[in-house]
Amino acid sequence: MTIQTTRLSDPAVRAFVTAVNAHDREAFLALLAPGATMADDGSDRDLDEWIDREIFSSHGHLEVDNESGGGRRLLARYSNDTWGEMRTRWSFTVDDDGRISRFETGQA
Known part of the structure; x- marks a missing residue:
């Protein structure tokens, strides 16, 4: 059973999923804290390169279960x-100002 994006509990995570699914790079980048980092399958990756390849140039889409x-x-x-x-897991670190300082993803 998919959870509607509008029903996700954390506002920063809700905005992240919304930006990914809308292919809105500007909104996505605005959610990230300065110096934000990410990891994929346990390895730190170059954030800008990864989001371009895995989300924006390849039409990424998240259906949250x-x-x-x-x-x-x-x-x-x-x-x-x-x-x-693919089935994936995502975890987010959100700063006090509501911006995402780190996210990690990988196959579930």
């Missing part, structure tokens, strides 16, 4: 033009 940790951990079906659809 489950949330935990106050809305900062997701289980989701992620799809893009490169890899098709």
Whole structure:
């Protein structure tokens, strides 16, 4: 059962999923804290290069199946033009000002 994006608990995570699904790079980047970092399958990646390749140039899309940790951990079906659809986990670190300082993803 998919959770509607508008029903996600954490405002920063909700905005992240919304920006990914709208392919809105500007809104996505505005959510990130200065110096934000990310990891994919346990390895730190270059954030700008990764989001371009895995989200924006390949039409990434998130369908959230489950949330935990106050809305900062997701289980989701992620799809893009490169890899098709896969089950993924996402976790987010959100700063006091409501911006995402780190996110981690990988196959679930």
